[in-house]
Amino acid sequence: MPRQLTARGRLTLLLTALVLAAGLALSVLTYLLMRRYLGRRTGFLSLTTTGGEPPPPPLPEQALAAGDRVAELALSAFLTQAAIALAVVTVLAAVLGRWLAGRILRPVRVIADTARRLSADNLSERVPVTAPADELAALATTVNGMLDRVQHGLRGQRLFTANAAHELRTPLATIRTAVDVTLDGRPGRDELIAMAHDVREAAARSQRTLDGLLLLARSQAGAGGPLGPADLSGVAGDALDAAARDIAARALTVDAALRPAPVSGRRVLLERMAGNLVGNAVRHNRPGGRIEVSTGVTGDGRSWLRVVNTGQVIDPATADRLVEPFVRGDGSRVHGEDGSGLGLSIVQAVVTAHHGTLRLTPLPGGGLDVTVHLPGGAGPPRPHPMVTTRAQAGGASGR
Structure with missing residues (x-):
């Protein structure tokens, strides 16, 4: 499978292609204008003089042929020099384009490196926001805001999980204690009834806590029936x-x-x-x-x-x-x-x-x-x- 170009490589190719296309268009247009100007020929030079003097005689065929030859040599030389100049400019555009793409994408790399260093145990790092306040600065600000929300949500989730575990552990401990105390001896009917009441009360408390947790999760998810x-x-x-x-x-x-x-x-x-x-x-x-x-x-x-x-x-x-x-x-x-x-x-x-x-x-x-x-x-x-x-x-x- 061929290796895909990075964003920096694609941006470099785009900038180079734009310079090459602009250079080609400029060279072709210049060539056509020069050819039109140099190829303009007539059977004689039409010179208008003052005082009613007659025009000079027509140039000989040898002179006209020599002029055509000079025009062809000039156009050929122009094409050669234009091709060399276009190649040099294209190479420079590729080098400068790669450097410019790196400069443009540097804030994106900083954001990616920061996100790569983040984990569930390290959410305190933030992306630096540089001047001027352009689109990349807005992106960094948005990412920082998202990290703030994620950190706040994760902290709340951990606190909620710890509290929920504590709330559920308390009635379970009550149930186990009531059962252990009752079974230590030879429980009579009154002891068993008392234990059953304790277990039922602890179970009811656990059920209320679980119902509340379930409703809280449904509320946070927006799931509570149709609007x-x-x-x-x-x-x-x-x-x-x-x-x-x-x-x-x-x-x-x-x-x-x-x-x-x-x-x-x-x-x-x-x-x-x-x-x-x-x-x-x-x-x-x-x-x-x-x-x-x-x-x-x-x-x-x-x-x-x-x-x-x-x-x-x-x-x-x-x-x-x-x-x-x-x-x-x-x-x-x-x-x-x-x-x-x-x-x-x-x-x-x-x-x-x-x-x-x-x-x-x-x-x-x-x-x-x-x-x-x-x-x-x-x-x-x-x-x-x-x-x-x-x-x-x-x-x-x-x-």
Whole structure:
């Protein structure tokens, strides 16, 4: 199999071919113009004199033949000299073209060498961005941005894997401990029943964690059923209805202002997003606290869902860590009452899959203000009157 030319070789051949073609065209055009000029001959010299003098007599045939011979020799000499000059220029063009191609492709080689040195354990190196800000500088900037995203994603994946392994190891250790303690002696019926309860609780916790991990993976992949019209006011109202028992148990006050907020998305994921936001607002609230849920459309046509709750004071500097799996805003590990610790991580994945934005704002007096913005849906929203409701202890959800 013949060896293929490199990019530098192809660029050199292209530049050389362009110089050769331009030289040939120039030589041919010059030859044709010279031939036309030298080949112009008549039977006599037509000279116009002043004063009405008669023209000179015609030149003899020998003189005309000598002129033709001189013209032929001049054209032949021109072709020879032009061929030599064209060969020299072509060789110089090949040499200079190879040097120029190397200079042009040097940043590409730097990018390739940097990418070759990178690995899963070394993602800190970056491609140098040189002046001027041309296409190659833009390429280097794009590659560096891609490396930043890959490094961030890999770091998050490692942290997520470690946390997930820890979360799954804990219930398994509980199951093994319960079985070992029970089997050390002669267990009676009460001991076996107690062990069965412990095993069932640990298994249920593992199942909730696995379900959360599966939904998080599906959300990050954007797999949650076909796209279709939905309304954030509807999914928020459903989430409030689902949490009504927990809201009543904690004696929480609910303020709901649900205006139409049409979106185009996967309803299953949107329902889980709203359910997690309302569930977090309930679980991380103080007894007798307050929850505000509102939806609507911004002036530029984006739909929004906002959930505000009272609760513990959150450090604004660590608020962004709330979307990390199994981690609190202060860096400590967190287990929700559902045992998954993936609530806001799933919300972030759903929002990203729908090309939206998520904003977390800690409140000075304690609690969190969570706002989701999603692209508005096509077509007019379904009729849904604005409802503002204050409900004590899990009353109406405001729909």
